[in-house]
Amino acid sequence: MKIIAPSSVSKKELPLQLNISFQKVFVLFQKYTNTEYAHHPYHGAAKEMVRIFEEHPELLNGFSDISLFKKYETQINLVLDPLFPEPLLLNEIKAASIPFSFTSFKFTERFENILKNAGEDYELNVRNFEDDDMYIMACTFILGFVYGYNVDLKRPFYFDIPDKTTGTMKYYRTTFNADFSEITATENAPKITEKDFKELLNNFDNIDLWKEKFPPNSYIFRGFGLINLFDVTAEEMLSSIKANLLAGGPHLLYHLQNNLIDFYGIKDLKLGYSIFDNINAKICETIVKKSNSIILNNHAEIKCDSNYFCDAVLQKVFKNHETFIISDIEEYGLATNKNPFYQNLKLVGIKSIILIPIKATANGDLALLEIASPRAYELNSVNVNKLKDIIPVFEAAVKRTAEERQNVLEATIQANYTSIHSSVKWRFYQAAEQYHLDSQSDENAKLDEIIFNDVYPLFGQSDIKGSSDARNIAIKEDLTTQLSLAINVLKDACKYETLPIYDELMFRVxxxxxxxxxGLNAGDEITILDFLKREIYPIFNHVKTINSALSEQVFIYMKRLDSELGVVYEKRKEYENSVNLLNDKLSKFIDKKQIQAQEMYPHYFERYKTDGVEYNMYIGQSITKEDSFDDIYLYNLRLWQLQIMCEMENVAFSERKNMIADLRVASLILVHSSPMAIKFRMDEKQFDVDGAYNIRYEIIKKRIDKANIKGTNERLTVPGKIAIVYSQEKDALEYLKYISYLQSKNQLGVIENLELEDLQGVTGLKALRVEVIYQKDFDAKNTITFNDLIKEIEA
Incomplete structure (x- = not known):
């Protein structure tokens, strides 16, 4: 007799002592031994069965030693044969079993074959049932059987059984028949009252309480049960596919492929996924995973036309949006003259394939699901119907993915193309919610103005010094190159044709x-370029027809011109590349650091690229709706700003080796101690200061970097130094403390105390200007931490 007992059975604690008994079968047989059934066909057999029980009383009284199954194998088989009718042995998946331990001892032939294919090391364990779960389920069984308290804890049992023949997993749901069993309480079993029952209902997860009411081995189970298994692989796969699609993640395609492998029973089935771009008429890779499309086969994209696909695929899949099946790739190749689609599939070893188009967006984009097998006819027009319940799930997932992609795009736009910083976004949502609420009852509802009162401003800039002069020099050098090249062409033309026009044009060039x-004046560049296009280029068109040497000279001239601008753009390009490199480095650095600064206290931050980088910050209670503002956060942000300016100076200085144009930055910080209001300007879609008094602050910001030191012609902002502009002495004292701290870190050097020349509408400004000590082998990753700054402030 085949016996399957999971290895954990002997260790499993239960409130029941499990005794195998066939008493209830005996009662059934005994009934047919009565004289009233003397002429019944079962009468003779029943008498023989009763004799077996009389000769082997252990079968009637019960036993717990499973080794006795072998001893009584013949008798047990005879006793249970009526419950396992021969016509159903090849169809039903049934076994006699001991409940809660799943020790099984008699099987139908189909069940035995399933277990044989599962492998010798397979154990019949229930999925997702911990020992505590099984203990409590046994307790609820006792409550209903012994005390009449019925608890609805009907959780289906599931077995996951591998099929070694196909290399896949099969899933079975189990039903249990307990008609041939009974439960009795021992002397040690506490009697369960209605109060106990209610207490248990309110404490399902309290295993200690259940064990208190139902101590281990305090009840006796006598009998056996019958389990029936039903193949629910298809339903399980549908459920698993839904779960995987909801979970998403980078390994989604891998999980879905495993689902379909079990679903179809094809161990080497492949799943692919691609996007059909309806606007550009091409198939391109999806962002789920690189190279996950079967039909693309490592191509980034393919043109979706009759040069690649046959007309049938184009019509059915991409126009009618219908599933297309190729059962035999070789037959398809013969019918299509072995088109590129066939060749690509053959190259990756595909012999049958299903293409399922799923509409992804309103503009006609499709998600193309590709299911393929390395054998012909394993996928065909018959078994494609198994997918009918799965395709709607994929459609819902594709729609959700498209919506998520749209949300990502909108989030990217908001993060990079608008002025709504994350720290103030809550206020915009608040205003939007109020507007939609008001608009339901008032058609003239208006959006609230977004104003933050009593915020402290911080302004800083790292300006590329001498950028206008550098740009003019680059323009001058490019024009010089272009005019010199034009003269060279005209000189060579004079050697072959003695025409006065060449001399006259050379004179003007x-x-x-x-x-x-x-030196350049405003408008000179436009005048020169207009002259070249109007009078020189027509001559060049003639010159290059004279001979190959002149044609080569004209070619050399034209090759030096920028293809889009039509001018020599070499020095300017070097300059712009250097500016862009420096701007990008500085912008990315402060953006990354600013994210860390938000952890201290939420504040508004906006940054602009010019010839260099400038930024505004505002901090105050009104910016956040939760945290309580304290001056320490303002002081810490000011110290952070000075520290960041030191580091940005080092970033710029260390980038000199990577720039063709040698650019330096001059850094400036503007200190303003009075709180102000900022308002979101709806027409400009950005924040600006609010109120006439605060306009003075904006004027200072725009003019301060052009200020001179009082009584000199020297600019305040110079490379290698950070200028800190202030108007109140208490601000200078505060920043001197910060400077002293950074001097101790060998980041700042000599300090200058300066007075500034009066600006238009602004008087009485002063400045601290401090030397930056550049760090050798500066690493932007190894800088003073935020915690260091907080400790300095608190000290």
């Missing part, structure tokens, strides 16, 4: 060249 070398 040389005159422009002389003017450029002396």
């Amino acid at each position: 040389s005159a422009y060249l002389s003017d450029v070398k002396k």
